[in-house]
Amino acid sequence: MKAEIIAVGTELLLGQIVNSNGQFLSVELAAMGIDVYFQTVVGDNKSRIQEAIEIARSRADIILFTGGIGPTEDDLTKDALAAALGRSLHIDQLAMDHVQRFFDDRKIVMTENNRKQAVIIDGTTPLPNEIGLAVGLAFAHESKYYIVLPGPPREMKPMFTDKVKPWLLQHALTTEMPIYSKMLKFAGIGESLLEDKLIDLIRNQSDPTIAPYAKEGEVTVRISTKAPSEREAMLKLDVLEEQIKAILPENMYANIDVPLEQLLVDWMADAGLTLSAAESCTGGLLMESITNIPGSASMFKGGIVCYSNEIKKKLLNVPASYLEGPDAVGAVSPEVAEVLAEQVRMLGDTDFGLSVTGVAGPGYSERKPVGLVYVGLAERGHKTEVFELNLKGTRENIRLRSVKALLYRLWRRLEERKVETPLEGSALQ
Structure with missing residues (x-):
């Protein structure tokens, strides 16, 4: 079946809000075997919404709306859809009770315009809003299926997952294979x-x-x-x-949807392996990515953000001759990356030590170009390896890609060592 998503809201056209709903719905619908061929964004104008509906009806089996179902005068999605299909509107009592309770519980006087959030089109299935107030809709009309959802993602996503997907499976996808x-x-x-x-x-x-x-x-x-x-x-x-x-x-x-850092944390923790890190240009981003993962405390001992040459020398014993003088290789060099990885591994007495030093930008450093990065990988009892990266993009891109590249090198080393992985579904089994 073919679907079209109609996002309603002038703020979307003005670029004040990004239409993340379209991305979410496209992914979810694709997983259900429903093809999304078109996405439309239309402002808060009844006649233009009706035009979008007429176009969508001519080319889609399922039409989903997001936004335009709140309490204000410019929330016109239900009005436009009812007019386009020749149907009437009425207040759904259960939805109205939900709106009224919201204000009663907070001891706030409800303004009359909030009744609009309980309006539904005749002959439709109301979709209760567990997070917000505006009720959604689902119904069939002349062999087409219509879904009306709220605009805020935190309301739209659970309504789609909990209410719309079961409705579509029951009413629209009865002959479709999953x-x-x-x-x-x-x-x-x-x-x-x-x-x-x-x-x-x-x-x-x-x-x-x-x-x-x-x-x-x-x-x-x-x-x-x-x-x-x-x-x-x-x-x-x-x-x-x-x-x-x-x-x-x-x-x-x-072969499961898991970030590389989670795989590494679970793998190393289960294998009893430990890790430490020394970061220069990434400023702690590597350590943050690891410690964001539950269970990382059992495998990650700690690290040092050695942004300045003074810290590199004092805490990680980088020779001054590497950093200072006309013949110095400089902080952004394979020699320094090697020392950082080895020293932080020994300092933490860990199985592995990681390092990263480079030029994240926006300007040159040590007369070296933006995007030149060296990452080091030290392992107890093995020769330290250093890898040169030549990255493009913004400062943020370069820092993140440096971290991902270093995590990849750690994964490759563990794979080469044939360390048994605990994670079911891993490609490493």
């Missing part, structure tokens, strides 16, 4: 190179399908198929997963 997916996670490779490596599979795909999604420093590939049962779906998905893994064995780290 869709099943796997999320394959990759690190150490960009989206364009990954796509190039998988181009033959992507061009020849039919069932299952392949869809790459990129974030800073990581790429996700969703593989999906429709099948009568999960068992039949997994048989097809497992074959495709193995084909992809065979092409990118050094980059695919998991």
